[in-house]
Amino acid sequence: MKLEELEMRYVPRIEPLFSGPGWMALGAFALVTLVVLPLLYLLPAADSALHVSSYTITLAGKIMCYCIVAMAMNLIWGYTGILSLGHGVFFALGGYAFGMYLMRQIGREGQYQSDLPDFMVFLDWKAFPWFWTGSEHFLWSATLVILAPGLLALAFGYFAFRSRIKGVYFSIITQAMTFAFMLLFFRNDTGFGGNNGFTDFKRVLGFPITAPSTRAAIFAMTALALIGVVFLTRYLIRSKVGRVLTAIRDSESRLMFSGYNPLGYKLFVWTLSAVLCGIAGALYVPQVGIINPSEMSPANSIEIAVWVAVGGRGSLIGPLLGAAVVNGAKSFFTQTFPEYWLFFLGLLFILVTLFLPRGVIGLLSPARWRRT
Amino acid sequence: MKPALLVSAFVAALACAATARALDEEIVARLGAEEVGTRLEAINALVASGDEAALALLQAMQDGQVNLTPSGRVVVVRGDKAFDAATMAPIEPEPEGLESIVVNNRIRGALDTAIGALKLLSPDRAVRLASAKAIETTSQAALLPLIEKAISRESDPGIRKSLQQTKAALDLKSSDPGTRLAAVSTLAESNQAQVKTRLLALLEKDASGSFVEPDAQVRAAAERSIDSIQRRLLISDYLARLFTGLSLGSILLLVALGLAITYGLLGVINMAHGEMLMIGAYATFVTQQLFKSYAPGLFDWYLVAAIPVAFAASALVGMALERSVIRWLYGRPLETLLATWGISLFLIQLVRQIFGAQNVEVANPSWMSGGVELTNMVLPYNRIAIIAFSMFVLLMMWLMLSRTRLGLFVRGVTQNRIMASCVGVPTERVDLLAFGLGSGVAGLAGCALSQIGNVGPDLGQSYIIDSFMVVVLGGVGQLAGTVYAALGLGVLSKFLEPHIGAVLTKILVLVLIIAFIQKRPQGLFALKGRAVEA
Numbered sequence: 068m069k070l071e072e073l074e075m076r077y078v079p080r081i082e083p084l085f086s087g088p089g090w091m092a093l094g095a096f097a098l099v100t101l102v103v104l105p106l107l108y109l110l111p112a113a114d115s116a117l118h119v120s121s122y123t124i125t126l127a128g129k130i131m132c133y134c135i136v137a138m139a140m141n142l143i144w145g146y147t148g149i150l151s152l153g154h155g156v157f158f159a160l161g162g163y164a165f166g167m168y169l170m171r172q173i174g175r176e177g178q179y180q181s182d183l184p185d186f187m188v189f190l191d192w193k194a195f196p197w198f199w200t201g202s203e204h205f206l207w208s209a210t211l212v213i214l215a216p217g218l219l220a221l222a223f224g225y226f227a228f229r230s231r232i233k234g235v236y237f238s239i240i241t242q243a244m245t246f247a248f249m250l251l252f253f254r255n256d257t258g259f260g261g262n263n264g265f266t267d268f269k270r271v272l273g274f275p276i277t278a279p280s281t282r283a284a285i286f287a288m289t290a291l292a293l294i295g296v297v298f299l300t301r302y303l304i305r306s307k308v309g310r311v312l313t314a315i316r317d318s319e320s321r322l323m324f325s326g327y328n329p330l331g332y333k334l335f336v337w338t339l340s341a342v343l344c345g346i347a348g349a350l351y352v353p354q355v356g357i358i359n360p361s362e363m364s365p366a367n368s369i370e371i372a373v374w375v376a377v378g379g380r381g382s383l384i385g386p387l388l389g390a391a392v393v394n395g396a397k398s399f400f401t402q403t404f405p406e407y408w409l410f411f412l413g414l415l416f417i418l419v420t421l422f423l424p425r426g427v428i429g430l431l432s433p434a435r436w437r438r439t
Numbered sequence: 440m441k442p443a444l445l446v447s448a449f450v451a452a453l454a455c456a457a458t459a460r461a462l463d464e465e466i467v468a469r470l471g472a473e474e475v476g477t478r479l480e481a482i483n484a485l486v487a488s489g490d491e492a493a494l495a496l497l498q499a500m501q502d503g504q505v506n507l508t509p510s511g512r513v514v515v516v517r518g519d520k521a522f523d524a525a526t527m528a529p530i531e532p533e534p535e536g537l538e539s540i541v542v543n544n545r546i547r548g549a550l551d552t553a554i555g556a557l558k559l560l561s562p563d564r565a566v567r568l569a570s571a572k573a574i575e576t577t578s579q580a581a582l583l584p585l586i587e588k589a590i591s592r593e594s595d596p597g598i599r600k601s602l603q604q605t606k607a608a609l610d611l612k613s614s615d616p617g618t619r620l621a622a623v624s625t626l627a628e629s630n631q632a633q634v635k636t637r638l639l640a641l642l643e644k645d646a647s648g649s650f651v652e653p654d655a656q657v658r659a660a661a662e663r664s665i666d667s668i669q670r671r672l673l674i675s676d677y678l679a680r681l682f683t684g685l686s687l688g689s690i691l692l693l694v695a696l697g698l699a700i701t702y703g704l705l706g707v708i709n710m711a712h713g714e715m716l717m718i719g720a721y722a723t724f725v726t727q728q729l730f731k732s733y734a735p736g737l738f739d740w741y742l743v744a745a746i747p748v749a750f751a752a753s754a755l756v757g758m759a760l761e762r763s764v765i766r767w768l769y770g771r772p773l774e775t776l777l778a779t780w781g782i783s784l785f786l787i788q789l790v791r792q793i794f795g796a797q798n799v800e801v802a803n804p805s806w807m808s809g810g811v812e813l814t815n816m817v818l819p820y821n822r823i824a825i826i827a828f829s830m831f832v833l834l835m836m837w838l839m840l841s842r843t844r845l846g847l848f849v850r851g852v853t854q855n856r857i858m859a860s861c862v863g864v865p866t867e868r869v870d871l872l873a874f875g876l877g878s879g880v881a882g883l884a885g886c887a888l889s890q891i892g893n894v895g896p897d898l899g900q901s902y903i904i905d906s907f908m909v910v911v912l913g914g915v916g917q918l919a920g921t922v923y924a925a926l927g928l929g930v931l932s933k934f935l936e937p938h939i940g941a942v943l944t945k946i947l948v949l950v951l952i953i954a955f956i957q958k959r960p961q962g963l964f965a966l967k968g969r970a971v972e973a
Contacts, residue, residue: 421767
C-alpha cells in the first residue's frame with residue numbers, strides 16, 4: 068500500500084472547524100453581542116422597553132470574561148487533564164497589568180492631585196517603583212497583560228512539569244502559588260495598592276470609562292475576544308497538538324512510550340491558558356472598575372474549576388454554559404439569599420462531581436459522550 | 440490578683456511592726472512641703488533609707504491617706520484615726536482642719552518607682568522577684584543605697600544576681616574608675632539588650648572628640664562585656680526561634696498526619712481536612728460549655744474530656760463523608776478534590792448557621808496559662824503542651840500503624856491495593872477506618888489549636904495550605920517524611936520570618952519546595968517500588 072492510502076485508512080480525517088449549526092450559533096452570538104446588545108444599550112431612551120441597562124451590559128461583559136477564563140481552564144483541565152487551582156492568579160495579573168495603565172490615566176484627578184496614584188501618595192512614595200516604568204503607554208501595558216501571566220506560567224510550569232509533578236500534587240501546588248501571590252499583593256509595600264487594589268478609574272485611551280459608548284466598545288471587544296478564543300480552542304484541539312494533549316489526559320505514560328516528550332506540549336498549553344486568563348482579566352477590570360488581591364484567593368480559582376465541571380469539561384460550549392449558569396446563579400443568590408450561596412455552591416461541587424461527570428453538556432447529548 | 444493581695448497583707452503587717460521604729464522626722468516633715476521638688480527629694484530620701492516603715496508611709500501617700508495639720512505636721516489618717524507619720528503613734532485628740540496632701544502626676548510616678556523598689560525588702564520571694572525585675576532597667580541613682588541593702592539581705596541567688604546587675608548598671612555612672620570597671624565586668628553576665636546599648640554608649644566619643652568613658656581599661660572591659668552579652672542574646676534569640684518553629688511544626692504535623700494517611704492510602708487529597716480541624720475545635724468549645732454549666736468545679740479538666748470528644752466528632756463526620764461522597768469518587772482524584780472542596784464550603788456555612796459567624800471563646804485551663812522562664816524569654820505552657828501532645832499523637836499513630844492489625848492492613852493497602860485485596864484484606868473497611876482515623880487526628884489538631892488561637896468557622900482555612908505543602912514535601916506512606924517535613928518547614932519559617940517578613944517567607948518556602956521536588960519528586964521519603972502509574 069502506498070503511504071497516502073495508509074494515511075487515508077489509519078489517520079483520522081481532520082474534522083471541519085465547525086459544523087453547519089455550529090457556524091450558525093457562532094454567527095448568532097456575534098450578531099447579538101457585537102450589534103444588537105450595544106445598539107439596544109446606546110440608542111433607545113432609558114425608559115423604553117427595548118433599552119438594555121448599564122447593569123445588564125456590565126454583568127454580561129463580566130460573564131463573558133469569565134467565559135474566556137473557563138475556556139482557558141478547559142484547555143488545561145478539560146483537554147489536557149491537568150487541574151489548576153491557581154488560575155485566578157493569571158486572571159488577576161492580567162487585570163493588574165492593565166489596571167496600572169488605567170491608574171496612570173487618572174492623571175492628577177486623584178484625591179491628592181498628584182502624578183502618583185493615591186495609594187502611593189498615602190505611603191509617602193516620591194516616585195514610581197521600577198515595575199511601573201512605561202505603564203502609562205497603552206501598548207506596553209497591553210504587552211504586560213500577556214507577558215506577566217505568560218512568564219509566570221512558563222517559569223512555574225517548567226519547573227513543575229520537568230519534575231513530572233502531576234495530578235493532585237500539581238493542583239495543590241498551584242493553589243499554594245495563588246495563595247502566596249494573594250498574600251504578596253495584600254502587602255502595601257508590594258506597590259499594587261495593597262488591600263484596596265486599583266479602583267476609581269477615570270478614562271481609557273482618553274475616553275471616559277463610564278460613558279455608555281466606552282462601555283459598549285469594551286463589551287464588544289470582550290465578545291470579539293471570546294469568539295476568538297472559541298476559534299482558537301477549536302482550531303487547536305483539531306490539530307495534531309490537540310491530539311497529543313488529549314493523549315496526555317488519557318494516558319501520559321503510553322504517550323511517552325510512543326516517543327513523545329509531554330513537557331513541551333504541557334508547557335505550551337499551560338502558558339497559553341494563563342495568557343488567555345490574563346487577557347480576560349484585562350478586559351474585566353475596566354468593566355467592573357476594580358481589581359484587588361481577593362481575586363487571587365484560592366476559593367476564586369477553585370470556583371473556575373467548578374464552572375468548567377458544571378458545563379462539561381472537554382467540550383467546546385460546556386465551559387461557556389457553566390460559567391454563565393454558575394455566575395448567573397451567583398448574582399441571583401448573593402442578591403436574594405446571600406447566606407445560602409455557599410450551601411448552593413458546596414452542593415454544586417458535590418453533586419456535579421458525583422452525578423454529572425460530563426457536566427450539563429453530558430446531559431444534553433448523552434450519545435456523544437457515552438464512555439468508551 | 441494574688442501578688443496584689445500579698446502586697447497589701449505585707450503592707451498591713453509592716454504598718455503594725457513599724458510602730459517600733461521611727462522614720463527620720465525631718466524627712467517626713469518635708470513630705471508636706473510646698474514645692475514639689477522638696478517633696479520628691481523627701482520621697483527619694485525615704486527610699487534610700489530602705490526602711491520598711493517608709494514603704495508603709497509611701498503606700499499610704501499613694502492611697503491619699505497622708506494629711507497635713509494646719510501646724511504643718513504630717514499625719515496618716517486611717518478610718519477615723521490619725522497617726523503620726525514618722526512614728527505611727529496614734530494622735531489623741533484627733534487633730535482638726537486636716538488637709539490632704541495633693542499627689543500630682545510627677546509625685547505619683549516617683550511614688551510608683553519608690554514603692555516598687557521598696558518591695559525588694561519584702562519577705563515574700565515572688566514579690567521581691569517581681570520588684571527586682573521591675574527596676575532592672577532603672578536609671579535612678581537614688582535607688583543605689585536601697586539596692587545595696589537588698590543585696591546584702593537577699594538569700595535567693597536568682598534575685599541576687601538580678602539586683603547585682605541593676606547595681607552594676609547604676610554604677611556605670613560612678614566617678615571611681617575601679618567601681619566602673621567592676622560594674623562593666625559584672626554586666627557581662629547580663630541578658631538585657633538595653634545594657635548592651637548602655638555599654639555601647641561608653642565607647643562613643645562626645646562632641647569634643649574624647650571618649651565618654653575616659654579610662655581605657657574600662658573601655659576594653661566594656662568591649663569584652665558587649666561581646667559576651669551579644670553572644671548570649673544571639674543564642675537565646677535562636678533558641679526562641681527554634682521553640683516557636685517547633686511549636687508551629689508540631690501543629691503542622693498534627694494537621695498533616697491525617698492528610699498524609701488518607702493521601703497515601705486512597706490517593707485523594709481531602710480539601711475538607713481543614714474543616715475537620717474546625718469541627719474538632721468546635722467540639723472542644725461545646726465540651727467546655729457543658730462543663731461550665733454542669734460541672735463548674737471540674738472546669739480545669741474539661742480539656743482532657745474534650746480530646747476524645749473532638750476525635751470522635753471529627754472521625755464520625757469523616758467516616759460519614761467517606762461513605763456518602765468520597766467512596767464514589769475513588770480513581771478520580773481531581774474530582775475528589777473538587778467534591779471535598781464543596782464539602783468544606785458546606786461545612787463552613789453550616790457551622791456559621793449553628794454557632795454564628797463570630798469567633799467563639801475557648802478558654803485555657805488555668806494549669807495551661809503562664810510559662811517557663813528562660814534567660815530573657817518565656818516559653819508558654821500551652822505551646823509546650825501542644826508540642827508534647829503532637830509527639831504523643833505521633834507515638835500513638837506509629838504504634839497503631841506498626842503494631843496493630845488495622846495498621847498492617849493500612850500499610851498493605853497503601854503499598855498495593857489490588858494485591859492486598861486478593862489476599863483477603865477488606866479494603867473497603869480499611870478505607871473507611873483509615874479515613875475516620877485521619878479525620879479524627881485532624882479533630883485532635885483542632886482541639887490543640889483551640890488552645891492557642893481563635894476558634895471560628897474559618898479556622899481550618901488558615902493551616903490547610905501549609906499542611907498540603909508538608910504532605911508534598913514529606914511524601915506519603917511513611918510517618919517519618921511527614922515528621923521531618925512538618926518540623927523542618929515550621930523551624931525554617933520561623934528562622935526566615937524575622938529577616939524577610941511573614942509573606943516573603945511563605946513565598947520563599949514555596950519556591951524552596953518546588954526546587955526541592957525537582958530532585959525528589961516523590962517527597963523526602965518515598966516508598967520504593969517498581970510500579971508505574973497507568
